[in-house]
Amino acid sequence: MFRLFDLSLRLNGFPMQEAQREYAKIKAIPSEMYSDYLSKQKKAIVDFHVKNNPLYRELLQSKSDLAWESLPIMTKKHFQKPLAERLSQGYSLKNVYINKTSGSSGDPFIFAKDKLAHALTWANIIAKFGQFGIDFNHSYQARFYGIPLDKIGYPKERFKDFISGRYRFPIFDLSDKVLEDVLATFRRKKFDNINGYTSSIVLFAKFLQQKNIILKEVCPTLKCCVVTSEMLFPEDKLLLEKQFGIPTVNEYGASELDLIAFQNPEGEWQVNAETLFVEILDENDNLVPNGQEGRVVITSLYNKAHPFIRYDIGDIGVLDEKSTPQKPILKKLIGRTNDIALLPSGKKSPGLTFYYVTKSIIEDDGNVQEFVIKQTKIDTFEIEYVSRIALTESQIKDIEKAIETYLESGLTFHFSRKDKLVRSKSGKLKQFVSLL
Numbered sequence: 001m002f003r004l005f006d007l008s009l010r011l012n013g014f015p016m017q018e019a020q021r022e023y024a025k026i027k028a029i030p031s032e033m034y035s036d037y038l039s040k041q042k043k044a045i046v047d048f049h050v051k052n053n054p055l056y057r058e059l060l061q062s063k064s065d066l067a068w069e070s071l072p073i074m075t076k077k078h079f080q081k082p083l084a085e086r087l088s089q090g091y092s093l094k095n096v097y098i099n100k101t102s103g104s105s106g107d108p109f110i111f112a113k114d115k116l117a118h119a120l121t122w123a124n125i126i127a128k129f130g131q132f133g134i135d136f137n138h139s140y141q142a143r144f145y146g147i148p149l150d151k152i153g154y155p156k157e158r159f160k161d162f163i164s165g166r167y168r169f170p171i172f173d174l175s176d177k178v179l180e181d182v183l184a185t186f187r188r189k190k191f192d193n194i195n196g197y198t199s200s201i202v203l204f205a206k207f208l209q210q211k212n213i214i215l216k217e218v219c220p221t222l223k224c225c226v227v228t229s230e231m232l233f234p235e236d237k238l239l240l241e242k243q244f245g246i247p248t249v250n251e252y253g254a255s256e257l258d259l260i261a262f263q264n265p266e267g268e269w270q271v272n273a274e275t276l277f278v279e280i281l282d283e284n285d286n287l288v289p290n291g292q293e294g295r296v297v298i299t300s301l302y303n304k305a306h307p308f309i310r311y312d313i314g315d316i317g318v319l320d321e322k323s324t325p326q327k328p329i330l331k332k333l334i335g336r337t338n339d340i341a342l343l344p345s346g347k348k349s350p351g352l353t354f355y356y357v358t359k360s361i362i363e364d365d366g367n368v369q370e371f372v373i374k375q376t377k378i379d380t381f382e383i384e385y386v387s388r389i390a391l392t393e394s395q396i397k398d399i400e401k402a403i404e405t406y407l408e409s410g411l412t413f414h415f416s417r418k419d420k421l422v423r424s425k426s427g428k429l430k431q432f433v434s435l436l
Helices: 005-011 014-026 029-054 055-058 115-131 152-166 176-188 198-211 234-244 351-359 393-406
Strands: 096-100 112-113 143-147 166-170 193-199 224-228 246-255 257-263 270-271 276-281 293-300 311-319 330-334 340-342 348-350 368-379 380-387 412-417 433-434
Touching: 005 014, 005 152, 005 368, 014 115, 014 234, 029 276, 029 293, 096 115, 112 115, 115 257, 143 198, 152 166, 166 176, 176 198, 193 198, 198 224, 198 234, 224 234, 234 246, 257 276, 257 293, 257 330, 270 330, 276 311, 293 330, 340 433, 351 393
Parallel strands: 143 166, 143 193, 193 224, 224 246, 368 433, 380 412
Antiparallel strands: 096 112, 246 257, 257 270, 276 293, 293 311, 311 330, 340 348, 368 380
């Protein structure tokens, strides 16, 4: 079944042919020349933003030493201002790709990529999925993701799914009754891959385990399962591969950047060294030896519209000792888990559900800077947030209305404005925590 995936990207102004050519050139670089490529590209993106981006120049504070190790570490805190004030010269809100991060770390914000950089992201994704026989123009994906429930967002996402060859299972309710319907859909449709949030897919696998069902026997066309956004523990990987009967591929990415790491067919968690430069740093911003854990700090080598240079993503990770500049291997990633919310009706809902609720309080003015949601009782939640201006009663009512739409009615929420939120040992905020 032919899909319009590539065509839809081109119609949206993304230069896919140019990106594919550029990506092929990068992949063709000999291993002995790869360090030179990275050095050249790092210098080029820094020079561009020094010359063209006021936000980055302000961050440098007239720094004369532009040696790589002396460049400042960027965080989401540096982006708490309207997007238009963060764009490089030559770029505007009308000629860039704009999106919001998931807020799974508690630090949601709006970002931009120039269209070639975004096309390169897709060239990379297409290549990585292609290793497992997945062709976005012809594949049919079972997608375990959230979806906006408003009158504009819902049909828009459904149309994007249709164009992209995807069938979406919304994850706001994963009770057994709903999972029965999911299983029935797998019996009817010829999916060849599964993609989505780790916790949701693991819940489905546990449901299959209870029923002693192997999904591949129900849906013989399946080739692989790709999990993303949350930590995949070894025991869960074993469960998925047993109950699905197909390889499970571990993806680690960030919407504002690209795929960061993607499991290759040899089972290695290979870091994207084509469009990103990944460093592991200690608490003093010094590079740690491979094999030691530290903060994951990433540079987007091609995004000219918006600077992500030595950007601390908020995770702790370890690069394998056998890593090379051309083929870094992620040995371990710490701190990308989300709890499950248990609701009075019996619904189970992944923590990332709250991303769709908190969209209600994310505005381009950057007022709400951080937030966490804690479930203290089966029907009671606390929302702690940091903002320049306190949320109004009207905004709080809008949030409560959104919560009722996405989850269920009868829940109690307490809002508390804080000067600072408590972070985990990894230095990352966990957006949703269950204290049950």
